[in-house]
Amino acid sequence: MTTVPPGTKAEPCARIERGQGCGVERCGLCEARAVSICNAIEEDQLSELARATTVVELAPGEVFRNEGASPEYLFNIISGSVKLFKLLADGRRAVIGFLTVGDFIGFGRPDAVPCSAEALTNVRLCRFERGKFRVLLETYPKLERRLLAVASDEVAAGQEHMTLLGRLTADERVARFLLARAEASQRLGGSSKDLELPMTRSDIADYLGLTIETVSRVFTRLRRKELIDYKTARSVTLQDRPGLLAISEGG
Amino acid sequence: MTTVPPGTKAEPCARIERGQGCGVERCGLCEARAVSICNAIEEDQLSELARATTVVELAPGEVFRNEGASPEYLFNIISGSVKLFKLLADGRRAVIGFLTVGDFIGFGRPDAVPCSAEALTNVRLCRFERGKFRVLLETYPKLERRLLAVASDEVAAGQEHMTLLGRLTADERVARFLLARAEASQRLGGSSKDLELPMTRSDIADYLGLTIETVSRVFTRLRRKELIDYKTARSVTLQDRPGLLAISEGG
DNA sequence: CGTAAGATTGACTCTATTCAACCACGGTGG
DNA sequence: CCACCGTGGTTGAATAGAGTCAATCTTACG
Numbered sequence: 323m324t325t326v327p328p329g330t331k332a333e334p335c336a337r338i339e340r341g342q343g344c345g346v347e348r349c350g351l352c353e354a355r356a357v358s359i360c361n362a363i364e365e366d367q368l369s370e371l372a373r374a375t376t377v378v379e380l381a382p383g384e385v386f387r388n389e390g391a392s393p394e395y396l397f398n399i400i401s402g403s404v405k406l407f408k409l410l411a412d413g414r415r416a417v418i419g420f421l422t423v424g425d426f427i428g429f430g431r432p433d434a435v436p437c438s439a440e441a442l443t444n445v446r447l448c449r450f451e452r453g454k455f456r457v458l459l460e461t462y463p464k465l466e467r468r469l470l471a472v473a474s475d476e477v478a479a480g481q482e483h484m485t486l487l488g489r490l491t492a493d494e495r496v497a498r499f500l501l502a503r504a505e506a507s508q509r510l511g512g513s514s515k516d517l518e519l520p521m522t523r524s525d526i527a528d529y530l531g532l533t534i535e536t537v538s539r540v541f542t543r544l545r546r547k548e549l550i551d552y553k554t555a556r557s558v559t560l561q562d563r564p565g566l567l568a569i570s571e572g573g
Numbered sequence: 574m575t576t577v578p579p580g581t582k583a584e585p586c587a588r589i590e591r592g593q594g595c596g597v598e599r600c601g602l603c604e605a606r607a608v609s610i611c612n613a614i615e616e617d618q619l620s621e622l623a624r625a626t627t628v629v630e631l632a633p634g635e636v637f638r639n640e641g642a643s644p645e646y647l648f649n650i651i652s653g654s655v656k657l658f659k660l661l662a663d664g665r666r667a668v669i670g671f672l673t674v675g676d677f678i679g680f681g682r683p684d685a686v687p688c689s690a691e692a693l694t695n696v697r698l699c700r701f702e703r704g705k706f707r708v709l710l711e712t713y714p715k716l717e718r719r720l721l722a723v724a725s726d727e728v729a730a731g732q733e734h735m736t737l738l739g740r741l742t743a744d745e746r747v748a749r750f751l752l753a754r755a756e757a758s759q760r761l762g763g764s765s766k767d768l769e770l771p772m773t774r775s776d777i778a779d780y781l782g783l784t785i786e787t788v789s790r791v792f793t794r795l796r797r798k799e800l801i802d803y804k805t806a807r808s809v810t811l812q813d814r815p816g817l818l819a820i821s822e823g824g
Numbered sequence: 825c826g827t828a829a830g831a832t833t834g835a836c837t838c839t840a841t842t843c844a845a846c847c848a849c850g851g852t853g854g
Numbered sequence: 855c856c857a858c859c860g861t862g863g864t865t866g867a868a869t870a871g872a873g874t875c876a877a878t879c880t881t882a883c884g
Binding site: 408414432478 | 666
């Protein structure tokens, strides 16, 4: 089991910021607009949206949201990848999910952030101050509706993951993980065969409820069976999708 | 591992129904009103709410919502207990959660119900037809805001449970389960020491990602250590809360 | 009272973990 | 340029925690 020595990676946060003054066009030109909740807001009201946001840039490893803290900010990911995680008192870690372009960070109880967030790659975030975000929600019912739909989706995704953690074998978990990655990649216009994994084996292990060693062993087993292939650990090719699917379903 | 033979318990559903005609007062007198999302709707508009709902009564074991089906109805629990679960192709089961008075059933993707729902006890449900519910949401922004808060909470609770499933030992899981039950009982005005468990050991096992045998062994171990006590399997007394808490945290 | 479903307990097995060694790669600095 | 180091990844051997199989007990109920 990977354990994290207490007091690691609590880096300051928020290296570079671009002010709000970039004009009305910023949100209209946003690379993430097509896939983010912001597209619930009409073109002609984007200036108001832009005024409520700040763009933040992060380097890999930066933690920008801390479990237990008061939720001052909400975020939309403009580019890059992020992981959400929880730490136990003794250092055990659970990775809750991996997020990318268009994903929203901000659900949870109103009093405390449910899990920490860390940049896996260089990341650009669109940051909302909580109060301003609330005003936006009240002003744009469409945005609220959209957000409810996203939260509702997330509930379902969470239930799916609980099933994986509670009832699947290591092989099944890894196979599902790879297939889910492929789907996510495809959804963003990427390849559904060649995957770039922005996370380490340790992240994957903590996400799947396994150890690094087990994840590694399953990867090599899948490679030996020629279901996948890879030269570096981070870029994997899915060679036999049906085979992976079979394994993911307990074949 | 408990496995479910395919085609079990797919009982018809919805035994008794009370029509919509019970008048304006029904929602005002509802036992669950204080703790359900309906309290986002003002007193003087309850008649409209009542017109959108049907009360349904179920016996233990009845499945009233099926994973994968189209979500025709949404529910609020008026009384009784319900479990949500998912089945794998080979019969493995994951119990996603246990719900009671005031809880809302209806999150998920718009196209398919994320998990099945079964009555654990006699249950009274308040049923919303999907279309009518949507109209309600559009009519009462407060209701929508409330629902977003509930969904957001549920996301956080799900993350908590993922951590349990991914990273806790059997003892920790059971201890946490009992403490969570105690809290839930207290929240509804019940005892936080004497618990009535509406679910079987098998349900608990599928909820905690364990087997019946392991759950049973942990229960007896906790009893031998005098952290809990019980005469029947279904009614447990928490004798040493701090002790349980210590175990739940890896003590 | 007899039956069936649920719960407990024991003996054994096995999957995934732990512990440990080793390898590969990328960046740094002499 | 290359040696060095650290991080991340792989692999092997031994271990343990939970699972499986099976027998027995308990309880609820017709």
